Amino acid sequence: MGARDGRERTAERLLQSSADKFYDPAVDIDWSAPIEPDKYYLPEHRISLYGTALWDRMTPEQRFELGKQEIASITSFGIFAEVGLMHMLLNTIAEGDPTSRHAQYALTEIADECRHSTMFGRSLEKFGVRPFLLPRRVRVLQRIASLIPTGPAMYGGALLIEEMIDRLQRETMADENMQPHIRMVNRIHVLEEARHITYAREELRRLMPRLGPVLRALNRVGLALAAWGAARVLIDPRAYKRAGLDPWEARKAALANPHYRESVRWMGERLVRFLDEAGMIKGRVTTALWRRSFLLGGRV
Numbered sequence: 001m002g003a004r005d006g007r008e009r010t011a012e013r014l015l016q017s018s019a020d021k022f023y024d025p026a027v028d029i030d031w032s033a034p035i036e037p038d039k040y041y042l043p044e045h046r047i048s049l050y051g052t053a054l055w056d057r058m059t060p061e062q063r064f065e066l067g068k069q070e071i072a073s074i075t076s077f078g079i080f081a082e083v084g085l086m087h088m089l090l091n092t093i094a095e096g097d098p099t100s101r102h103a104q105y106a107l108t109e110i111a112d113e114c115r116h117s118t119m120f121g122r123s124l125e126k127f128g129v130r131p132f133l134l135p136r137r138v139r140v141l142q143r144i145a146s147l148i149p150t151g152p153a154m155y156g157g158a159l160l161i162e163e164m165i166d167r168l169q170r171e172t173m174a175d176e177n178m179q180p181h182i183r184m185v186n187r188i189h190v191l192e193e194a195r196h197i198t199y200a201r202e203e204l205r206r207l208m209p210r211l212g213p214v215l216r217a218l219n220r221v222g223l224a225l226a227a228w229g230a231a232r233v234l235i236d237p238r239a240y241k242r243a244g245l246d247p248w249e250a251r252k253a254a255l256a257n258p259h260y261r262e263s264v265r266w267m268g269e270r271l272v273r274f275l276d277e278a279g280m281i282k283g284r285v286t287t288a289l290w291r292r293s294f295l296l297g298g299r300v
Helices: 002-020 053-057 060-095 101-127 136-145 152-173 180-210 213-233 238-242 247-255 258-267 269-277 284-292
Strands: none
Touching: 002 101, 002 180, 053 247, 060 101, 060 152, 060 238, 101 180, 152 180, 152 213, 152 258, 152 269, 213 258, 213 284, 238 247, 258 269
């Protein structure tokens, strides 16, 4: 009963915060304001090719365009990740008590994610770039994942995307060299995503001790596989092609780039610390996958 009460208290607090602090991107962002031609879309030191020999050969115009295309890729992936998260939350509601604060907060988070996905879609339109649609095989995997019972790996996967993007957005929303509307989008998302991160962390903490050793191991491996894929799906190879580069040469250079690997590690730094403490990172197989994700660095 104590765990249930604690879960309900957390949900009650998050519901109150949602009522007190929220934005409507349709009215709180001036979508009619012009793009500023001298402002960046992504800091250069966060662009995946920064510091490589290929970067040195690129023109300033190519570097600027690549930054725009990479943030468009991250934004596109963010939309589809939020759609997957909403599937998981709908399953949580369907399996639970709709009168509970926990289920009611899940509904509130779905409403938030709907607004965020709309906001991200309008951002892509504002950038003047086409979205990066998920490859068919990834869409199939997403549909399969939506059928898997909700567990620590599912919440960990949600945190993986939320916290990595959150870290990047916190840096860029304070950077006056960034496009003003991007800074406002990031400010809105960071404020509201903080509640979502709290919710997912609490659920992961609650669920992990309830599993037996086999299910715990399976959840660890599932999350480690998601972590391995994160750095590889955030930047779609088509972003390089749109910037006038050979996509496979550029992708190979990016994945071998120490600067990009460090950016990925930095984006996931706080999450890795939490997951380690929650028992989600240990074991030979999972540690090997996490090391190949670039997220682990030299921690384990």
